[in-house]
Amino acid sequence: MxxxxxxxxxxxxxxxxxxxxxxxxxxxxxxxxxxxxxxxxxxxxxxxxxxxxxxxxxxxxxxxxxxxxSVEATPRQFKPGETFLHLGQQYRLRVDPDRVGVVREGSRIIVGAIQPNEADRIRNRLVRWYMKEARQHLPAALERCLPVFRKEVERKPKLLIRPIKMRWGSYISATHTLILNRSLVQVSPPLIDYVVAHELAHVGYGDHGPAFTANLTEKMPDWRTRKRALEKLGLELFDAPILR
Known part of the structure; x- marks a missing residue:
């Protein structure tokens, strides 16, 4: 060959x-x-x-x-002491039956009103908390990136935040909709911005050909570095998709 x-x-x-x-x-x-x-x-x-x-x-x-x-991640046990990411920072899980709700406090994410051995319930509460955080922080990333694409994106796309198994994000041209994975709230804002910029670049280019790459490079010259960083983080993220 x-x-x-x-x-x-x-x-x-x-x-x-x-x-x-x-x-x-x-x-x-x-x-x-x-x-x-x-x-x-x-x-x-x-x-x-x-x-x-x-x-x-x-x-x-x-x-x-x-x-x-190619590398197997250690399955999450959802036990006190495990680490979870939020906006690129590591936090240790604490379970406190005397607290209410889920809060980020100091260097810990605290899950309240539950026992430390109730792994399934801890996971469910973390899922709901991450979705709430994603709805707060991901729209800000879209607002940060839109001005750079003002020539290609004439109006702000509709934003949906979803759990997505196979992708970090997706742009649907037929409905001018940007879909972002809720797991993105775990990574740092520059990596979130990379995903948003990647999808906004699809407004003008449907594939990943040379024209798309040139456009993305013009808008975000260090996108390859951000992409590699996101790929390396994938195994550490809770509920992360298979990386693109």
Missing amino acids: EQHAIEIGGELIRFQLRRSQRKTMGISVSPDQAVLVSAPDKADFADIESRVRKKAGWILDKQAEFSTR
């Missing part, structure tokens, strides 16, 4: 090219993040390269997903 590499938007994609008597072209990403391009014997390399460029966003997403899956 032939070995090739293509630079796309500052990202280097290495791939193996296997030619055969097949009639169509296919691209796959294995769990070790290796990229295999299967192409007809007579396919021009220019066409193969064009196909890889068009699929670059999908390839990078799959590699990031497998990179995250």
